[in-house]
Amino acid sequence: xxxxxxxxxxxxxxxxxxxxxxxxxxxxxxxxxxxxxxxxxxxxxxxxxxxxxxxxxxxxxxxxxxxxxxxxxxxxxxxxxxxxxxxxxxxxxxxxxxxxxxxxxxxxxxxxxxxxxxxxxxxxxxxxxxxxxxxxxxxx
Numbered sequence: 001x002x003x004x005x006x007x008x009x010x011x012x013x014x015x016x017x018x019x020x021x022x023x024x025x026x027x028x029x030x031x032x033x034x035x036x037x038x039x040x041x042x043x044x045x046x047x048x049x050x051x052x053x054x055x056x057x058x059x060x061x062x063x064x065x066x067x068x069x070x071x072x073x074x075x076x077x078x079x080x081x082x083x084x085x086x087x088x089x090x091x092x093x094x095x096x097x098x099x100x101x102x103x104x105x106x107x108x109x110x111x112x113x114x115x116x117x118x119x120x121x122x123x124x125x126x127x128x129x130x131x132x133x134x135x136x137x138x139x140x
Contacts, residue, residue, distance in 0.1 A: 038056060061090050
C-alpha cells in the first residue's frame, strides 16, 4: 500500500496526535493482541489515510469525532472509494466506542467469521496441537 511522501508525513503526525478513542483502540489491537489480527494505524489505503487497517480482512476502521458530522458527504465518497478497492469500512463514533468498545469488537469478529477466518487458540500458543507422530504419522 504505497503512499506519497505527503501521506507519510500526515500519517506520522496523526500517529503522534491520536485521539483518546484511537489510543485506546490501538492498545487493544496492536501487536496482534485482538484475535491474532495484524492492524496498522494511520495507514494509506486507496489514496486515503485510514485510522486502522487490517489487510488480512481487507478491513478499515474509522473512529469519528464530532467534526465528521460536518463531513458526512466527504466521508461517504471516501468510503465508496475504499469499497471499490475491496475494503470494508466500519465507522464508529468516538463516544460510542469509549462507552462500549465490545460493540466494535463484535462487529470485527463477525466480519472475520463471514470471511471464514479462524481466530487463534485461546491459549495464544500451539500447545493445543498434538505433538508430531500423534496424528497417525510416525516421527522420523
